[in-house]
Each structure stands twice: as C-alpha cells, then as structure tokens.
C-alpha cells in the first residue's frame with residue numbers, strides 16, 4: 001500500500017486519480033445499440049462514454065437505457081437493437097470534470113454517480129474519475145494515519 005498524506009490527497013487534482021481515456025471502454029456516435037450492448041455485456045460495466053471520432057464526449061450509454069428503449073408493450077423489440085443508434089438513446093445531460101479540478105470536486109461529483117467523465121477545455125474526453133478509486137485513496141490515507 002502506498003503511503004499518502006492527507007494534505008497530499010487534499011491538494012491533488014482529478015488528473016492524478018483518473019483512469020486514462022486509453023483504458024476506458026467506449027462506443028462511438030453512429031454505433032448501433034447491438035454493438036453498445038455487446039461492449040457493455042463483455043466488459044461488465046453498467047454505463048460507458050459515447051465519443052465521436054475526434055474523441056469529443058457526447059454522453060453516456062448504459063444497459064438500462066438500452067433495455068428501456070427495446071421493451072415494447074407486449075414484447076421485447078429486439079429488432080430495435082440493430083435499427084437504433086447510440087445517440088438516439090444516450091444520456092447527454094451528464095456531469096463532467098476537468099483534469100485540473102481539485103480532488104474534492106471529484107469526490108463531490110461521485111457521491112451520486114459511480115463515475116464521472118473527465119474532459120479538457122474543448123470537451124475532448126480525457127478519462128473517468130471513479131468512486132472506487134476515491135475510496136481506495138481514502139482507505140490508504142486512513143490506514144497511514146492510524147500507524
């Protein structure tokens with residue numbers, strides 16, 4: 001376990017704790033729901049970012065959004081998986097963090113979300129800040145302080 005001082009953690013920024021974009025599973029604008037469901041199922045994540053080819057963040061797509069869209073009144077409309085694009089279903093009104101934001105802003109943001117996307121000034125996707133990483137860091141600080 002790394003030794004980390006409480007002040008060190010409090011003075012850190014979102015960039016120091018985020019999972020970098022190249023390690024984050026995502027789908028692209030134009031992908032259909034079948035592809036998104038495949039990525040979500042294979043990775044085991046509940047929601048993933050939707051990006052364009054130049055890596056701008058457009059929203060989030062989750063299994064629940066897809067299932068909700070294909071549940072008809074009398075049956076599951078599986079054909080919609082192939083017909084609908086992720087941009088027709090994704091959530092666009094999402095919280096965003098900047099790499100330079102203080103870690104406490106990140107902690108606040110993940111109180112109500114399992115993870116929050118991190119973008120730069122041009123809304124280019126930089127990575128995600130997750131509740132799991134925050135709790136791991138806090139655990140390290142608490143254990144170091146107890147020694």
Ligand code: AMP
Nearest residue numbers: 023024025045046047048114115130132
């Ligand atoms: P975790 O903190 O690992 O439990 O992840 C919480 C949520 O963050 C997951 O359900 C995903 O929606 C998202 N997430 C975490 N890691 C990744 C990743 N590498 N790629 C895409 N989404 C992720």
